[in-house]
Amino acid sequence: MSSARLFFVGGLLSYRALFGWLSPWILIPTYVVAPIFQILLFVYIGRSAGVQSDEFYVIGNALQYAAIPCVFAMTNTIAGERDQNTLGAVLATPARRIPLFLGRSLPVIVNGFFVASFAFIVGGALVGISVPTSAVPGIAFVILVTAFACTGLGLTTAAVGLLARDTATLSNIVFGILLVFTGANVALSDLPGWMSTIAQGLPLTHGIEAARRLADGASFASVGGLIAAEALVGLLWGLVGYSTIRVLEWQSRIHATLERA
Amino acid sequence: MRNGTGDRPIGPVRLRAHHVRVFAIGLRFHVKALTHSVFFLLTSVFMPLLVATVAYYMYKAGNQPGSLLYVSLGAAVYGIWSSTLFGSGGAIQWQRWQGTLEVLVSAPTPFVLVIAPLTLATSVIGIYSLASTLLWGRLVFGIPFHVVHWVAFLVAVPATILGLGLLGFVFASTFVLYRNANALSNMLEWPVLLVTGMLVPLSLLPGWAGPIAWLLAPTWGVQAIREAAIGGTPWPDAGMTIALGLVYLAIGAVCLRHFELAARRHATLSLT
Numbered sequence: 001m002s003s004a005r006l007f008f009v010g011g012l013l014s015y016r017a018l019f020g021w022l023s024p025w026i027l028i029p030t031y032v033v034a035p036i037f038q039i040l041l042f043v044y045i046g047r048s049a050g051v052q053s054d055e056f057y058v059i060g061n062a063l064q065y066a067a068i069p070c071v072f073a074m075t076n077t078i079a080g081e082r083d084q085n086t087l088g089a090v091l092a093t094p095a096r097r098i099p100l101f102l103g104r105s106l107p108v109i110v111n112g113f114f115v116a117s118f119a120f121i122v123g124g125a126l127v128g129i130s131v132p133t134s135a136v137p138g139i140a141f142v143i144l145v146t147a148f149a150c151t152g153l154g155l156t157t158a159a160v161g162l163l164a165r166d167t168a169t170l171s172n173i174v175f176g177i178l179l180v181f182t183g184a185n186v187a188l189s190d191l192p193g194w195m196s197t198i199a200q201g202l203p204l205t206h207g208i209e210a211a212r213r214l215a216d217g218a219s220f221a222s223v224g225g226l227i228a229a230e231a232l233v234g235l236l237w238g239l240v241g242y243s244t245i246r247v248l249e250w251q252s253r254i255h256a257t258l259e260r261a
Numbered sequence: 262m263r264n265g266t267g268d269r270p271i272g273p274v275r276l277r278a279h280h281v282r283v284f285a286i287g288l289r290f291h292v293k294a295l296t297h298s299v300f301f302l303l304t305s306v307f308m309p310l311l312v313a314t315v316a317y318y319m320y321k322a323g324n325q326p327g328s329l330l331y332v333s334l335g336a337a338v339y340g341i342w343s344s345t346l347f348g349s350g351g352a353i354q355w356q357r358w359q360g361t362l363e364v365l366v367s368a369p370t371p372f373v374l375v376i377a378p379l380t381l382a383t384s385v386i387g388i389y390s391l392a393s394t395l396l397w398g399r400l401v402f403g404i405p406f407h408v409v410h411w412v413a414f415l416v417a418v419p420a421t422i423l424g425l426g427l428l429g430f431v432f433a434s435t436f437v438l439y440r441n442a443n444a445l446s447n448m449l450e451w452p453v454l455l456v457t458g459m460l461v462p463l464s465l466l467p468g469w470a471g472p473i474a475w476l477l478a479p480t481w482g483v484q485a486i487r488e489a490a491i492g493g494t495p496w497p498d499a500g501m502t503i504a505l506g507l508v509y510l511a512i513g514a515v516c517l518r519h520f521e522l523a524a525r526r527h528a529t530l531s532l533t
Binding site: 029030033034037038041044047048051052166168172173176179180186187190191 | 316
């Protein structure tokens with residue numbers, strides 16, 4: 001019971017703390033305006049370059065933008081504790097670590113889902129793409145799984161944030177890498193082989209591909225493998241992140257390095 | 262105005278020389294300080310490189326290799342824009358975090374001479390981004406870098422830096438009042454990149470984008486640099502970039518004075 005409370009209430013409180021750092025009047029437009037213009041930018045570059053359809057860029061960028069709330073917020077919910085000088089107190093508690101850390105990821109996943117969904121709907125409407133109604137529930141599920149996978153990566157960047165002070169730079173770098181490697185704007189077949197190989201281990205790659213196929217009329221069952229791959233990638237990144245956090249917590253107790261980074 | 266000892270009034274000529282000196286030293290100081298910031302350099306160089314990379318691959322995939330220099334120059338100006346936007350967003354906020362904002366505002370030196378060099382320095386730092394983007398295009402994608410009008414190119418680049426730096430000054434001036442306004446500046450990155458034609462020809466954009474683009478110095482700056490490099494008439498565009506920069510300076514100075522007074526009146530300088 002206390003673990004469930006820690007998972008849900010602790011996660012919600014941690015998420016609300018983000019708004020202490022950033023006013024909702026600024027944070028919400030950031031989630032609403034920026035992804036729409038990212039979509040429009042790449043749609044127009046695509047038209048100028050004469051490559052791919054508008055739908056390709058709407059789906060790629062809408063899903064890719066889930067990385068902003070998922071990676072940045074996930075990193076800040078944990079690494080931000082150190083900036084507030086509360087990390088030591090959090091880690092000194094006897095609370096179970098899995099609900100403590102993973103509880104923080106749930107609101108982030110929900111946030112990422114809504115941001116990407118909004119971008120997909122509004123961005124799609126603005127450039128006039130048409131997606132079969134039957135594909136919408138499947139795409140919504142893919143967006144949810146993609147947000148989960150991005151949050152797994154966010155947990156890893158949060159762990160790295162315990163070693164390096166500059167989490168904003170780190171999150172920007174991760175966002176940029178996802179923009180280039182995951183096929184959000186350039187089809188994997190147009191990227192060099194080594195880049196498309198790396199992309200297989202990154203969140204978004206399989207989710208974006210699945211959403212595009214669903215929008216083109218593929219059945220949900222036919223993209224099941226891609227969705228499973230996306231979930232697996234997210235799970236693995238989440239495990240890496242969680243394990244790293246535990247190792248660093250253990251190390252920090254031995255060497256008193258928690259606040260030093 | 263009186264000199265440091267309070268004895269002798271300073272004449273208008275010496276006062277002007279004093280202001281120029283404060284501006285020049287401020288610019289030099291901030292360029293050096295920002296050059297030492299790994300965070301700032303990484304942010305202002307890395308993202309433009311990645312966006313440039315995506316654009317290169319997109320144009321290559323579209324079998325339009327002739328457009329690559331056009332894109333490369335646009336991405337290079339985006340680097341200056343990104344650096345300026347990030348820097349101008351942080352200009353006031355960094356002073357607030359360091360506890361120096363109140364000291365700077367209460368100093369007898371006009372506040373505009375303190376903030377304008379900082380925002381201009383952020384766009385000067387964009388030169389790193391410009392150079393790295395052009396170099397990246399040359400080394401990784403084999404994009405040839407030929408400049409048709411070298412003199413015009415060497416004028417267009419500083420003109421663009423000036424225009425963008427002073428646009429950043431307008432943003433920074435409005436941020437005196439708001440604690441999180443620097444986050445708003447992040448939101449402007451993609452919209453300005455889109456409407457100013459850095460990566461997309463303006464003719465492809467919807468009609469509403471045109472009038473907005475004309476009011477923004479990056480539009481004219483990137484046109485000046487492109488026309489100097491690829492061939493054309495860069496001088497009118499460079500002139501327009503500088504003219505808009507001067508307009509931004511006037512707007513920014515008025516806004517800064519107004520918001521500074523409001524912040525003093527409501528005692529919100531460090532609290533907002």
